[in-house]
Amino acid sequence: WLYSNKLSGSLPSGIGQLKQLEILQLHANQISGPLPSTIGNLSVLRDLRLYSNKLRGSIPSGIGQLKQLEILYLHANQLSGPLPSTIGNLSALTDMRLFLNRLSGSIPSGIGQLKKLEYLILDTNQLSGSLPSTIGNLSDLRDLRLYSNKLRGSIPSGIGQLKQLEILYLHANQLSGPLPSTIGNLSDLRDLRLY
Numbered sequence: 001w002l003y004s005n006k007l008s009g010s011l012p013s014g015i016g017q018l019k020q021l022e023i024l025q026l027h028a029n030q031i032s033g034p035l036p037s038t039i040g041n042l043s044v045l046r047d048l049r050l051y052s053n054k055l056r057g058s059i060p061s062g063i064g065q066l067k068q069l070e071i072l073y074l075h076a077n078q079l080s081g082p083l084p085s086t087i088g089n090l091s092a093l094t095d096m097r098l099f100l101n102r103l104s105g106s107i108p109s110g111i112g113q114l115k116k117l118e119y120l121i122l123d124t125n126q127l128s129g130s131l132p133s134t135i136g137n138l139s140d141l142r143d144l145r146l147y148s149n150k151l152r153g154s155i156p157s158g159i160g161q162l163k164q165l166e167i168l169y170l171h172a173n174q175l176s177g178p179l180p181s182t183i184g185n186l187s188d189l190r191d192l193r194l195y
Contacts, residue, residue: 003049004028016041023047027073030054035079040065049073051097056080064089075121076100083127088113097121099145104128112137123169124148131175136161145169147193152176160185171195
């Protein structure tokens with residue numbers, strides 16, 4: 001663990017050679033530059049926390065190779081570009097926090113394959129397009145925060161399938177259409193913000 005220091009410079013591509021690495025926590029430093037594509041070689045990585053740095057560029061598609069990954073914290077950086085479609089391959093993921101970046105493009109429909117996901121925090125980006133209907137497949141989801149983006153279209157009726165959902169923040173977007181009646185199925189919901 002090297003978090004909460006004053007480490008700077010970019011992440012070396014050689015980090016991808018640490019084949020036994022299970023936990024990589026470098027958050028709260030001053031690390032800049034792009035995420036190296038070699039990060040996809042860390043096949044046993046379970047916990048990746050690089051938040052609160054100065055990382056730029058896009059999230060490499062190779063991140064989808066991290067089949068053991070459970071925690072992905074890349075929030076509070078300067079990451080841009082689309083969410084890679086390969087993110088749907090992270091079948092062990094329980095917690096994904098990418099908020100406070102400059103991510104754009106639409107949320108890939110493959111996100112519905114993350115059946116173990118409990119926290120999906122993508123707020124305060126520049127994500128556009130519609131909410132994928134596959135979001136209703138995230139049966140373990142407890143916390144969904146997509147506010148302060150540029151999302152359009154209607155809220156899919158499948159959102160009513162998220163029976164474990166406690167927090168739903170979709171405010172400060174450009175969503176339209178009726179509120180789906182299925183929202184009444186969210187019996188555990190404690191906090192709903194759609195303003």
